[in-house]
Amino acid sequence: EAGVAQSPRYKIIEKRQSVAFWCNPISGHATLYWYQQILGQGPKLLIQFQNNGVVDDSQLPKDRFSAERLKGVDSTLKIQPAKLEDSAVYLCASSLINAGQFFGPGTRLTVL
C-alpha cells in the first residue's frame, strides 16, 4: 500500500516570497492533516480536513497561510508571504475517520 506522498521534500525561499506544498494521502482516507514542526518541537496541527470540508483550522495563521483539498483527495498548503519564523518541516498525514494517522516524509522549508 502506498503511503502519504509529499512534494517537494526541500524548499528554500526568501522572506516575502510565496511557496506551496502538495500532499497526496493514502487512498480511501477521508481525513487529511497538515502539521508544522519547528526544530526541537513536536508537530503542531495547522488544519484538518474531513473529505472536502475543514473541521479545524484554529491554529492556521490565516493572514498568510491557506489550504485546500479539492475533490476530497489531494491537498495543497500555501504560504504567502513567507516570514523567517515559517522555517519548519511541514508534515501531511491522513487517516480513516477516528483511526490512527499515517504521516508523509514532510517538506523542509527554509526562509532566508
Next chain:
Amino acid sequence: DAKTTQPPSMDCAEGRAANLPCNHSTISGNEYVYWYRQIHSQGPQYIIHGLKNNETNEMASLIITEDRKSSTLILPHATLRDTAVYYCIVRVEYNFNKFYFGSGTKLNVKP
C-alpha cells in the same frame, strides 16, 4: 494542548529493553493512547496504541496502568536504529480524531 507528559531524554544500551514512560493523568474513558516515533528527517511512524488492555505487536509492547493515568512503551531489545524521538499521544476520539503532540522523549540507544 498536549495532554501527556514525557521525560525529555533517555539512554538505553543496545540489546537491552527500553522502557519509555508517559503520564496522561487527565485521560478520559474513551480516549486511546497512541505511540509514534520520529527518526531524524522522517515523518512520525506509528508504533502501537491501546485503550485499557496491554498490547503487543512486532515492534513493541504497551503497558497501561489500571487507572489509565500512565503508560509505558517497551522496546524489548533496543537497537541503534531505535534511536528516535518517541511521542505518547492521547487521541481525542470525539473531537475529530485530533492528535496533540508534546515534545516527546529522545531515546539514545548506545553501543
